[in-house]
Amino acid sequence: MRVLAVEDEPDLLGSLLKALREDGYAVDGAPDGEDGLDKAESYDYDAVVLDIMLPGIDGWEVLRRLRKTKKTPVLMLTARDAVRDRVRGLDSGADDYLVKPFELSELLARLRALIRRSASQAQPQLEIGDVTIDTAARKVSRQGQEVLITAREYSLLEFLALHRGELVTRTMLYDHLFDENDDTLSNLLDVHVSNLRKKLGHDFIITRRGHGYCIE
Ligand code: CA
Numbered sequence: 362m363r364v365l366a367v368e369d370e371p372d373l374l375g376s377l378l379k380a381l382r383e384d385g386y387a388v389d390g391a392p393d394g395e396d397g398l399d400k401a402e403s404y405d406y407d408a409v410v411l412d413i414m415l416p417g418i419d420g421w422e423v424l425r426r427l428r429k430t431k432k433t434p435v436l437m438l439t440a441r442d443a444v445r446d447r448v449r450g451l452d453s454g455a456d457d458y459l460v461k462p463f464e465l466s467e468l469l470a471r472l473r474a475l476i477r478r479s480a481s482q483a484q485p486q487l488e489i490g491d492v493t494i495d496t497a498a499r500k501v502s503r504q505g506q507e508v509l510i511t512a513r514e515y516s517l518l519e520f521l522a523l524h525r526g527e528l529v530t531r532t533m534l535y536d537h538l539f540d541e542n543d544d545t546l547s548n549l550l551d552v553h554v555s556n557l558r559k560k561l562g563h564d565f566i567i568t569r570r571g572h573g574y575c576i577e
Pocket of ligand 1: 369
């Protein structure tokens with residue numbers, strides 16, 4: 362999953378990026394509204410964390426312009442607990458909001474819920490055959506036994522599982538699993554897929570030659 366964080370306070374942006382990376386996301390940062398809007402329009406992020414008070418174009422304007430072309434889930438960060446701001450945010454097409462200061466753990470939980478909802482998946486547990494993916498704990502089990510997988514393998518598996526039954530192209534995977542600072546991605550997808558097959562069964566992930574992958 363790939364997330365964009367738009368925040369002009371350098372310390373907060375830094376800790377957001379760090380926490381998101383530690384939680385296994387590919388993540389890009391933007392220090393102002395212009396850059397944020399540019400990135401949000403250029404990439405298909407799985408979610409955007411958007412501060413309202415930004416220099417130049419503010420979060421409201423970023424959201425308004427983004428909604429003309431994209432449905433990317435947006436979590437707004439508001440500076441105070443003003444009902445007016447929350448109502449305006451939700452009316453403008455925001456999907457959720459969080460009042461500063463907030464706990465990073467709450468932000469991460471809300472993001473997980475947003476991403477699940479946008480994949481029409483209300484439950485945190487995904488059951489596929491004898492494999493269970495717990496998206497809240499980021500754990501995977503097969504026939505009730507926990508399967509140890511790496512953060513990258515988890516991200517790949519979760520993305521495929523949330524798009525179950527659909528063809529997921531290699532381009533989609535590169536866009537959603539790697540961020541703009543990541544330049545080590547060549548051939549890695551095949552390695553991750555191969556490792557997941559060893560752990561979850563050879564037919565768990567199907568290769569569509571020349572097109573991509575699919576979980577059925
Ligand atoms: Ca701000």
